[in-house]
Amino acid sequence: MSNYRIALIAEGKTDKLVIEAAIESILGHKRFSVTQLQPDEGAYEIGRGTIDSAHRSDGWNGVYRWCRDTHKMGSGSIEGTGLEDFDLVIVHIDADVAGSTYQAANIADNPTNDLPCVQPCPPAEDTVDVLESVLKTWLPALMTTRNVIPCIPSQCTESWVAVALYAHTDHEITAGIECRTDLADYLSTRSGKRLIRKHGGLPKKEFARYRAAQGMISVGWGTVQQYCPSACKFSKSVQQVLTA
Amino acid sequence: MIKSLTIRGFKSVSDTTTLDLGAVNVFIGANGSGKSNILEALGVVSAAAYGTVDDEALDRRGVRLGLPRLYKSSFKGHRLLPDIYFCAQSDAAKYDISILNPLENPEPAWEYKTEGLYDGDHAVSTLGIRSSKANFPRNRGLAALKIVDLPDDNPAAELLRTLQDFAIYSPNTPTLRGMISETQRRPVGLTGGGLADAVQELLGSKDEDEKDIYNEIIDLLDWVESFDTATSASTILSPSVARPKRVLRFTDRYMSKNRNVLSAYDASEGALYILFVALLCNLKSGPACFAIDNIDQALNPRLVQRLMQNTCAWIVRSGKQLLCTAHNPIILDGLPLGDDRVRLFVVERDRSGQTIPRRVTITDKLRTMAQDKGWPLSRLWVMGHLGGVPDV
Numbered sequence: 001m002s003n004y005r006i007a008l009i010a011e012g013k014t015d016k017l018v019i020e021a022a023i024e025s026i027l028g029h030k031r032f033s034v035t036q037l038q039p040d041e042g043a044y045e046i047g048r049g050t051i052d053s054a055h056r057s058d059g060w061n062g063v064y065r066w067c068r069d070t071h072k073m074g075s076g077s078i079e080g081t082g083l084e085d086f087d088l089v090i091v092h093i094d095a096d097v098a099g100s101t102y103q104a105a106n107i108a109d110n111p112t113n114d115l116p117c118v119q120p121c122p123p124a125e126d127t128v129d130v131l132e133s134v135l136k137t138w139l140p141a142l143m144t145t146r147n148v149i150p151c152i153p154s155q156c157t158e159s160w161v162a163v164a165l166y167a168h169t170d171h172e173i174t175a176g177i178e179c180r181t182d183l184a185d186y187l188s189t190r191s192g193k194r195l196i197r198k199h200g201g202l203p204k205k206e207f208a209r210y211r212a213a214q215g216m217i218s219v220g221w222g223t224v225q226q227y228c229p230s231a232c233k234f235s236k237s238v239q240q241v242l243t244a
Numbered sequence: 245m246i247k248s249l250t251i252r253g254f255k256s257v258s259d260t261t262t263l264d265l266g267a268v269n270v271f272i273g274a275n276g277s278g279k280s281n282i283l284e285a286l287g288v289v290s291a292a293a294y295g296t297v298d299d300e301a302l303d304r305r306g307v308r309l310g311l312p313r314l315y316k317s318s319f320k321g322h323r324l325l326p327d328i329y330f331c332a333q334s335d336a337a338k339y340d341i342s343i344l345n346p347l348e349n350p351e352p353a354w355e356y357k358t359e360g361l362y363d364g365d366h367a368v369s370t371l372g373i374r375s376s377k378a379n380f381p382r383n384r385g386l387a388a389l390k391i392v393d394l395p396d397d398n399p400a401a402e403l404l405r406t407l408q409d410f411a412i413y414s415p416n417t418p419t420l421r422g423m424i425s426e427t428q429r430r431p432v433g434l435t436g437g438g439l440a441d442a443v444q445e446l447l448g449s450k451d452e453d454e455k456d457i458y459n460e461i462i463d464l465l466d467w468v469e470s471f472d473t474a475t476s477a478s479t480i481l482s483p484s485v486a487r488p489k490r491v492l493r494f495t496d497r498y499m500s501k502n503r504n505v506l507s508a509y510d511a512s513e514g515a516l517y518i519l520f521v522a523l524l525c526n527l528k529s530g531p532a533c534f535a536i537d538n539i540d541q542a543l544n545p546r547l548v549q550r551l552m553q554n555t556c557a558w559i560v561r562s563g564k565q566l567l568c569t570a571h572n573p574i575i576l577d578g579l580p581l582g583d584d585r586v587r588l589f590v591v592e593r594d595r596s597g598q599t600i601p602r603r604v605t606i607t608d609k610l611r612t613m614a615q616d617k618g619w620p621l622s623r624l625w626v627m628g629h630l631g632g633v634p635d636v
Contacts, residue, residue, distance in 0.1 A: 003594050003600055005631065007628065007629070007631075013635070016635065020595070024595065031594050031595070031596065031598075032594060032595050033592050033593065033594040033595060033600065033631075034595065035592070035628050035631045035632075035633060036628055036633065036635045037627060037628035037629065038626075038627055038628055039627065040623055040626070040627050066627070069627070070629075073613065073617065073619050079607070079609045080607070080609035080610055080612060080613045080619075081613075081624075081629060082610065082621075082624040082629030082630050083629050084607075085631075086631075
C-alpha cells in the first residue's frame, strides 16, 4: 500500500494536529505520514537568542521565515529543496494574520509590506483570498507548484475545532464562525475537553487535549466543511493533488 | 554481503517492507521512529540462522529482549499476524523464515513456521509446518545444520555464516573504559568490552591493511602521540579502580615525558569510541556484517564527520557491511553518497505508527544546493525537508 508523504509548515503544534486530523478524514483509509517543516533556526539571530525567543519557528513569522529560506534555496523551483520527494506540501497560516504587520512580527526583510490586508467579514473568503496572494509573494515559485498548497483557516484553526467538537450540541456556534475572533474564549469555557485554558488572562492551548481530540475532529470534518468554506477549500486542494 | 532485507510483522514494521542495502547503511530518523527495530530484525534473522531464536541467542546479538506481544506488530485496527517474517538475500542466495510464538504462555524459544535457504533457485534446506521432518524439533533451524555439507564458497553457506555472525553493537563509556566487564565477543564486546585486547590484536597483526589502521586512528586523535596496551597498569591506574587483565594506554603528546601516559579510564571517551569503530570495521576477526547503534555518540561534529568518511573507506576496504544509526546531522554532509555502496535511509512512522524506511537519493540538484549555495543535507534534514524529524 502506498504511503503519502506530506510536509507541513504550520504556525503552531496544535495547528498541525488539527490539519492532520483533517487529512485523516480527507484521505480515508489511505496511509500517510506528515513531516513538520521548520525554518533554519541557525540562520537567525546566531548568538542573540534568549530563552523567551528560543522557539523562533513558532507562529506565523516562523512560517514566513521558512518560506523565505525555501524560496532562496529553490531559486524558482521545488527541485533541489529536498521537498520534491513529498507528495504534498502544505503551508499553513491563520487568516487572522491578515490583521498583523511585519513589524509586529519582527520581520524586516519583506519587500512588499503587504500586511495588514484585512477585508470586511463576512464574507470570510475575501480575506482568505487576499492573504493567499500575500503568501504567494513569500514563496513565489513554490506556491504555484502543483503539489504545494496553502491552508488558511478563517479566522484560525480553532474555528474548525469548534465546529467539529461542538456544532452538534451548540447550533449557534456555526453562525458566522469564520468571522469570529473570540473562539479561544469560547473553547476555554467549554466544559469537558477544555482545549484552551486561561493563564494570567492569556489563552494557553492544551497540546495533550488537542492530541486526544484529533479523532473527534477527524470524525467531525464533514460538518466543518459544511460551515467553513476555508475547510472545504483545503479539502479540495488536498484531493486535487493526491487523487489527481 | 546482504543485498536486501525484508521484514513483516516485527515490532513497528508491520507491512512487508524491503530494504535494498549497500556496504554502509546509515539510518536517520526521529527518536522512536523504528531505526533500532530494523537493526534488531536482522538480529532475529541472525539468531534464526544460527538455529535457535531464544533470549540467549537474541541477547548475544544485541537484540533487546521482549515478549512475543512486543515483538509482533500490534497496531490499533490491524489484525495481529500469528507469525513474523524475514528474508535476507545476497547476490546469489536467499534465507527466509517465519517464526511463531503464542502471546499467552510464550515458549522460551520461537518456533520455525517455515525456513528456507536457497542457493540461487536451488533449495539447500526447507522446513515447514507440513514438511516431512516430523521428528525435527520445531524450535530449531535446519539450515544451520545443512551448511556443514556445503563447500565454504557456496553462496548459501556464505550468506548464512554472514547472518550468523551479525550483531548489534551499542558502545557505552564505562564498558569502553574497562570499568564494567561483559561477555566477550571477538574483536570487542557488544558494549565495548575487551577494547584493549582488540587493540593488541591490531598491534600484533601481520596483515598490511590492518597495519595501516593504526596510523589512520592516530590521525583522528589529535592529542594522541601513540597508543598500545599493557598487562601491568599499576603506574597509570589508581589501585581503587577495577581493571581488566590488559589495559589500554594512550600517550598524550602535550604532556611531560613520564607523566604523559593515560589509561582508557582517564582518556577522552571520544578516543575510545573511535578505536571501537575502527577495530570493528577493520579487524578480520570481527563479523562480516554488523550494526552500530548511535555511531555518533560522544564525538565532536567535525570528528564524527571524519570518522564516518573513514568508516566508509574502511568498510569498503575490508569487504564488510555496516548498518548504523545516527542523530548528528553533520554526518550527512560527510557521507560519500555519490557512491552507491553508501546508502542513507530516513526512517519515519506513518500516521498509524508503522515504521517506513526510505532511501534518500542524492540528485544533481541537491548536490549543487550543498556545494554552491550552502544548503547542505544537514540543514535540509533539520528543517524537515528530508523527513525523519520529530514533531517538536
